[in-house]
Amino acid sequence: MSKELEQDFLNLLKEKASYEEALGLMFWDLRTNAPKKAVGNRSEVIGMVSQKVHQITTSDQMKGYIDELKNNTQNEIIKKAVEKSEDSYNRSAKIPAEEYKEYVMLQSKAESVWEEAKDKDDFESFEPYLEKLVAYNQKFAGYWGYDNHIYDALLDNYEPGVTVAVLDDVFPKVRNSLSGLLDKIQQSPIQPDPSVLHGHFPKADQEKFSLEILSRMGYDFEAGRLDETVHPFAIGLNVNDVRVTTKYDVKDFRTAVFGTIHEGGHALYEQNINPELAFTPLADGTSMGIHESQSLFWENFIARSEAFWENHYKLFKTYAPDSFSDLPLDPFYKAINEVKPSYIRIEADELTYPLHIMVRYELEKALIAGDIKVKELPELWNDKMEEYVGIRPRNNAEGVLQDVHWAGGSFGYFPSYALGYMYAAQFHNRMEKDIDFDKVIRAGDFTGIKEWLTENIHQYGSMKKPLEILNDVTGEKLNPDYLVQYLSKKYSKIYQF
Amino acid sequence: MSKELEQDFLNLLKEKASYEEALGLMFWDLRTNAPKKAVGNRSEVIGMVSQKVHQITTSDQMKGYIDELKNNTQNEIIKKAVEKSEDSYNRSAKIPAEEYKEYVMLQSKAESVWEEAKDKDDFESFEPYLEKLVAYNQKFAGYWGYDNHIYDALLDNYEPGVTVAVLDDVFPKVRNSLSGLLDKIQQSPIQPDPSVLHGHFPKADQEKFSLEILSRMGYDFEAGRLDETVHPFAIGLNVNDVRVTTKYDVKDFRTAVFGTIHEGGHALYEQNINPELAFTPLADGTSMGIHESQSLFWENFIARSEAFWENHYKLFKTYAPDSFSDLPLDPFYKAINEVKPSYIRIEADELTYPLHIMVRYELEKALIAGDIKVKELPELWNDKMEEYVGIRPRNNAEGVLQDVHWAGGSFGYFPSYALGYMYAAQFHNRMEKDIDFDKVIRAGDFTGIKEWLTENIHQYGSMKKPLEILNDVTGEKLNPDYLVQYLSKKYSKIYQF
The missing domain is CATH 1.10.1370.30 (Neurolysin; domain 3)
Incomplete structure (x- = not known):
């Protein structure tokens, strides 16, 4: 049961990390290879994928894993990943969505x-x-x-x-x-x-x-x-x-x-x-x-x-x-x-x-x-x-x-x-x-x-x-x-x- | 109301297109620039993002937009986009998920x-x-x-x-x-x-x-x-x-x-x-x-x-x-x-x-x-x-x-x-x-x-x-x-x- 939960948590982290890797490549490409006119569309794509990362970070699903796994795992990597995820969750979730959008x-x-x-x-x-x-x-x-x-x-x-x-x-x-x-x-x-x-x-x-x-x-x-x-x-x-x-x-x-x-x-x-x-x-x-x-x-x-x-x-x-x-x-x-x-x-x-x-x-x-x-x-x-x-x-x-x-x-x-x-x-x-x-x-x-x-x-x-x-x-x-x-x-x- | 629905549909298409653009760049990068050892991780990221595209294509949300907009829009672009989306939906949704996974x-x-x-x-x-x-x-x-x-x-x-x-x-x-x-x-x-x-x-x-x-x-x-x-x-x-x-x-x-x-x-x-x-x-x-x-x-x-x-x-x-x-x-x-x-x-x-x-x-x-x-x-x-x-x-x-x-x-x-x-x-x-x-x-x-x-x-x-x-x-x-x-x-x- 707990093993399964840990795997689900890791899968969600993996999804997030995958979007982050794609974002990293788009960033690198814009600075090295991308043709001049690509910037406009690419920025919209980056915005869309970043929003997805933000959604995962502050999702109820993420919060659920954090709460359930927090003092409840023997795996040192999972434990630290939960801590780091909780930190990110708190940083993002504590700012009202509307305010964050204005700030961006x-x-x-x-x-x-x-x-x-x-x-x-x-x-x-x-x-x-x-x-x-x-x-x-x-x-x-x-x-x-x-x-x-x-x-x-x-x-x-x-x-x-x-x-x-x-x-x-x-x-x-x-x-x-x-x-x-x-x-x-x-x-x-x-x-x-x-x-x-x-x-x-x-x-x-x-x-x-x-x-x-x-x-x-x-x-x-x-x-x-x-x-x-x-x-x-x-x-x-x-x-x-x-x-x-x-x-x-x-x-x-x-x-x-x-x-x-x-x-x-x-x-x-x-x-x-x-x-x-x-x-x-x-x-x-x-x-x-x-x-x-x-x-x-x-x-x-x-x-x-x-x-x-x-x-x-x-x-x-x-x-x-x-x-x-x-x-x-x-x-x-x-x-x-x-x-x-x-x-x-x-x-x-x-x-x-x-x-x-x-x-x-x-x-x-x-x-x-x-x-x-x-x-x-x-x-x-x-x-x-x-x-x-x-x-x-x-x-x-x-x-x-x-x-x-x-x-x-x-x-x-x-x-x-x-x-x-x-x-x-x-x-x-x-x-x-x-x-x-x-x-x-x-x-x-x-x-x-x-x-x-x-x-x-x-x-x-x-x-x-x-x-x-x-x-x-x-x-x-x-x-x-x-x-x-x-x-x-x-x-x-x-x-x- | 219908305008709003059309906008929601376009937003979902945009999310999908954004992942596809990221996938395209990862594909291009693997063939032109990526270092040798990058392939393993990158393939997993590509798999993860492709899965997301597939999810959107076959989502209930997509099906909902298709059904609601099908004979119900004056906008020629939306009309064609609905047709194309319905086509993709049908192609994907008609194959049982398990079978599709085995096939991939x-x-x-x-x-x-x-x-x-x-x-x-x-x-x-x-x-x-x-x-x-x-x-x-x-x-x-x-x-x-x-x-x-x-x-x-x-x-x-x-x-x-x-x-x-x-x-x-x-x-x-x-x-x-x-x-x-x-x-x-x-x-x-x-x-x-x-x-x-x-x-x-x-x-x-x-x-x-x-x-x-x-x-x-x-x-x-x-x-x-x-x-x-x-x-x-x-x-x-x-x-x-x-x-x-x-x-x-x-x-x-x-x-x-x-x-x-x-x-x-x-x-x-x-x-x-x-x-x-x-x-x-x-x-x-x-x-x-x-x-x-x-x-x-x-x-x-x-x-x-x-x-x-x-x-x-x-x-x-x-x-x-x-x-x-x-x-x-x-x-x-x-x-x-x-x-x-x-x-x-x-x-x-x-x-x-x-x-x-x-x-x-x-x-x-x-x-x-x-x-x-x-x-x-x-x-x-x-x-x-x-x-x-x-x-x-x-x-x-x-x-x-x-x-x-x-x-x-x-x-x-x-x-x-x-x-x-x-x-x-x-x-x-x-x-x-x-x-x-x-x-x-x-x-x-x-x-x-x-x-x-x-x-x-x-x-x-x-x-x-x-x-x-x-x-x-x-x-x-x-x-x-x-x-x-x-x-x-x-x-x-x-x-x-």
Whole structure:
């Protein structure tokens, strides 16, 4: 009887996962292959299938399975799948259907208004939409409930278990330390020369190098592929079909090299989830932050390291023969690690990047709490940028309007980026006890690293919550010291302070 | 009230069409992009979504709309959509669910058995599966019902309105005429030299020529794209996304040139269906035969014509500079129109092709009627091939086992190929009254032809049945004389008899 019920529940999850896989493929196709005019019809199809997914998520049938199986199964996978399904059910079912529909329309409208506002540096036109988006999110937070801070209800969407209390404990420490490091870096007489990186890098060569590196990372090309898109991403359609996209800038190889490795890190996570979790909501990275920890681990801790280039610079030069034949490793390595405050988050170096996140976190927390108003944002944004990053945006396009997140109603998302960074540093610290990290990287064989990540993190998919995985792997709760130590060690060497 | 009901009906059709579009994309992706290991999961997703389509098709909800709207709507599109939906409902609902499920499993198993049987030239291993498939189709025909011949019930799946009576009236005429032509051709002292076509044709050049020709045909690349696959096909995901695939053989340019143009003909049909039919079952070619008439019209009546190469030979040579610079047009044109009986249908020239279809038609009609037994097939196949095409297959791999159709349970499909050919000849004859066909083709501007096809055929999608469209366009019922005249005129000139 209970066995049968479990099977019925799994069948419903499988139906839902099937629609999600179809949606994933349609999304990927729109960004890679779809002809221009296809977009209109395809969007309607996506809307229709998404609605079906929403229906299943909030169906009485789903609720029935959740109630009946909740404390009534011996199967660990079913137990976790029930928990995750209950979470989704509650998130969706607590919002009145009519309100949710209005919100979805608002999101879509707001994104296009934002796009134009950003182009025209016109915050005022976006303001009323942002106000409504904030108001909806405040209302949703109320529906979902929270113990201490209203923003916790939103954070929980992206990083289950992480709260304002947790962030307010670690973020200021990181910020202070990074500000201190930034000062020393800027005062150092040693400064990398980024002009040595200039050159012309044919797309085909960049693609070959990207394919080679993904292959060395252990990315399985029989369960994935690499394509070119305007905005790079990785997408897991299922454990056997995890696709990566990248972007080739013929004037700057860094876009593709670090972008491909970053997305490759995401893809390795999805490719190495336990196949037994297939067709359940557990066959996915457990949170935005843990996902980002994997991409940043590969991008920063590996691909921006000296050890990595000691091995790969030679290989890289074979793909960029005209540009670096006379350039020694040292100035190359320093140039790709230049620290230089930027207005734009996605162009930030690895040291100032977390500071961009702090700006956003503090503003969106205050917005949702009602402590500040939308119309005050531009000024407050610029003040905080000046305070944390040390530069003041000259307009809103390079300031408060630069990110799509708020236009899409994603409040509570930004902290994941900084959390991912801290998680990565903690994993890195722990990994160094098992693996002679620099030596392995210098040898260019990442098998051990990939296996360590699979065994400790990837295989679990969403079976464990982010802080649970962190604790299981490192024996510690969130500890920002490792990130600070890592950056401090690396940059004091480069900038010699 | 009725308006509301119509809207509800359209919404249900739209939901169904959305799943079908997703299925189409998954199918296309599996054949073009999907990584090797993706197939397993993707097949399960396809199965799940197909099941959903089947559920909607046979749902009480669908039946309710059909019953309520059947003679009760002023809207012509709704009226036709109801008819088509009722047809699908009846076809599906009349087969007991359990039986249908067994049949689907049998199909899938039979296809893999057939593949191996073909490889090993082992008809016996396939025999029991084919027997079951025939038995199921006989049973289904009984469920569906028919007036005169049991095979009519199957034919109606592919070519609604065309019956054994219709085919038995025209096929023998065509067969006799073509046999007569074939005799004259084989006795002619003039024989084309196909060896002049040998050469090496780099894939990239073939691709460029394919793109150029599709473009000239009026194929809209903003609503489609060209890719490479093992088996070429065209697929309409929606009117704004109709994709073509082709195959490049570096030793034989004909595969890609005629293949691309053939699939381009299918694609033009789908691209030019009235957009108001979107998301209904009418947004599709009306039958296999009419679809094939469009691909064959472009492939044979245009691209194998002398007028076409008078214009395009020069262009073609720019893409194959090493091969034909010294070869005059005449031997080239004759070589690509060489008539030579072949064992394999898909390798047949345009004159003997219909004879291959006659062999299949007569055998499957007799099989379904119970007049012959599966185990007699190999011998009967070879006898008929000898009688109609003039050559006797040396084994079953190049005989009765060559096509996948029967292994997939598709009985009643083959006649569409020959019908498409006859339709095309009738359309061609009619078009010549409106358009100076050869002149237009010689000028290389196909705009008028494309517009004629759109206005007379494409725009209607499935609003008209095949014989209805034939009659509306030509003012005649099916008349095989036009095909015979066309072939006779063309080949008597080439072979000078």
